[in-house]
Amino acid sequence: MKKVLCAGEALFDFISLERKKVGFSTIFEKRVGGAPLNVAVGLARLGLDVAYLVKLSKDSFGKAIYDFLASENIDVSFVKFDPNTKTTLAFVSVDEKGIPEFEFYRDNAADTLLNSDDLKGIKPEDFELFHFGSIAMCSHPTADTLWNLFQSFKGKTLTSFDPNIRPNLVKDRRKYLEILKEIFKDADIVKMSLEDLEWLGWERLEDFVSHFKRSDKITVLTKGEAGSEAIFRGKKYHQKAFTVERVIDTTGCGDTFMAGFIAELLKNGLRSEAIQSALEFGSASAALVAMKKGAAPSMPTLNEVNMFLRKTKGDLA
Numbered sequence: 557m558k559k560v561l562c563a564g565e566a567l568f569d570f571i572s573l574e575r576k577k578v579g580f581s582t583i584f585e586k587r588v589g590g591a592p593l594n595v596a597v598g599l600a601r602l603g604l605d606v607a608y609l610v611k612l613s614k615d616s617f618g619k620a621i622y623d624f625l626a627s628e629n630i631d632v633s634f635v636k637f638d639p640n641t642k643t644t645l646a647f648v649s650v651d652e653k654g655i656p657e658f659e660f661y662r663d664n665a666a667d668t669l670l671n672s673d674d675l676k677g678i679k680p681e682d683f684e685l686f687h688f689g690s691i692a693m694c695s696h697p698t699a700d701t702l703w704n705l706f707q708s709f710k711g712k713t714l715t716s717f718d719p720n721i722r723p724n725l726v727k728d729r730r731k732y733l734e735i736l737k738e739i740f741k742d743a744d745i746v747k748m749s750l751e752d753l754e755w756l757g758w759e760r761l762e763d764f765v766s767h768f769k770r771s772d773k774i775t776v777l778t779k780g781e782a783g784s785e786a787i788f789r790g791k792k793y794h795q796k797a798f799t800v801e802r803v804i805d806t807t808g809c810g811d812t813f814m815a816g817f818i819a820e821l822l823k824n825g826l827r828s829e830a831i832q833s834a835l836e837f838g839s840a841s842a843a844l845v846a847m848k849k850g851a852a853p854s855m856p857t858l859n860e861v862n863m864f865l866r867k868t869k870g871d872l873a
Contacts, residue, residue, distance in 0.1 A: 557822065558684040559631065560599055563609035563702055564592030564692035565667045566621050567644035569851045571807065578649045578659045588624045589646065589851035590667070591690035591720045591811050598815025598841065598855040600628050604822070607631035607683075609705075611674060611698075613666040617643035624852070636674045641666035648807055656807045660691070660725055668695035675705055680712040684822060687814075690720030693735060694727070703735060706743075714826065716745040718814055721752045740768045744826070747776040747814050761787055774831065776817065778810055784839055788831050795835035798843035798868060808851050809842040816841030816861065840865050 569589035572581035593608065600606045608630050612618035614637050621643070625632050644665040648656050662668060670692075680686070686709045693699045709715050717739050726732050736756075740746055748756075748764075758764045761777045765787045776786045783797040817838035824830035841861050848854040856864075 559605045559607050560685045561607050561683045562592045562596035563688045564690055565590040565644060566593045566610045566612060567646050568617050570647045571849055572649040576649060578647045578657060581649050587851035587853055588621055592688055594808050594811035594852050595687055595815045596630055597628050597852040598812050599819055600630050601855050602819040602858045604819055607634055609634040611636045611638055611666045611670045613641040613643045614639040615643055638666050638669060658722060668698050670698040670701045672701060680709045683713050685714040685716055687716040689718040691722050691725050694725045699735060710742050715743045716818060717743040718747045719752050721755050723755060745774045749810055750779045778813055784835050786831050786835055789828055793831045793835055795839050798839055800843050800847050803846050804848055806846055808854060809845050812845040812855055813838040813842040
């Protein structure tokens with residue numbers, strides 16, 4: 557199998573160790589994060605060959621992110637550096653139900669400044685799939701650069717997109733929606749959360765699929781404790797969420813689901829029979845992360861997911 561290319565933001569999550577809002581928290585744990593970076597790490601830990609595209613600062617945070625990616629056996633040959641920038645920081649607090657609240661600091665952040673010159677050497681035929689998103693699509697020139705890269709991959713390589721919308725980062729809603737709508741029409745796989753769907757103005761996944769004429773493409777909706785669903789070629793699939801002993805943090809659960817879903821789908825092929833198993837594998841992956849502190853370091857390995865599935869099915873037998 558060829559490599560998977562992931563692209564988007566790269567940042568540090570500062571996760572509050574207290575059940576308080578960000579501004580009132582005093583103790584934080586620092587973890588590498590960013591939605592597409594989480595997916596890249598998740599895919600690598602599940603045994604796939606992964607490359608990451610991003611621009612990093614040369615500050616200590618940027619260097620730490622680079623070292624982390626390399627330590628996860630992710631191809632960093634497409635990682636660029638800009639010494640005159642900073643690293644995006646996200647402060648995260650989690651409520652009693654494990655639901656995160658985010659505050660972002662992105663002034664002159666390196667991952668917002670990816671440009672066309674940074675795409676040299678990237679050829680669609682070298683990759684099995686191109687996955688991108690999330691808050692990277694809120695800032696230019698990175699949003700334009702990833703849009704152009706998506707256009708070059710379209711029809712040649714599988715494409716996957718997760719908007720993972722953070723409303724407090726959307727400065728120009730109209731322009732942002734224009735970009736998303738074009739991606740929704742053409743991406744082979746689109747994964748959204750229930751919150752994403754509602755922010756976009758839709759109540760049902762079926763209506764979203766119909767509007768963007770996605771009947772021949774895969775569209776996935778994650779719904780937290782209510783599980784997940786997908787529509788592909790006119791058929792709807794449902795997956796219950798796995799029960800876990802204790803939810804610690806849901807930060808990164810959607811990204812882990814995405815990694816699990818993609819990994820299982822690529823293993824079994826882009827066909828109707830593979831959708832249910834991909835939903836199950838993605839859900840199991842997310843369940844494991846919900847029991848840990850979130851972000852990239854919490855992504856499970858292939859062995860951990862398989863053991864969890866065997867145990868869960870054994871308990872149900």
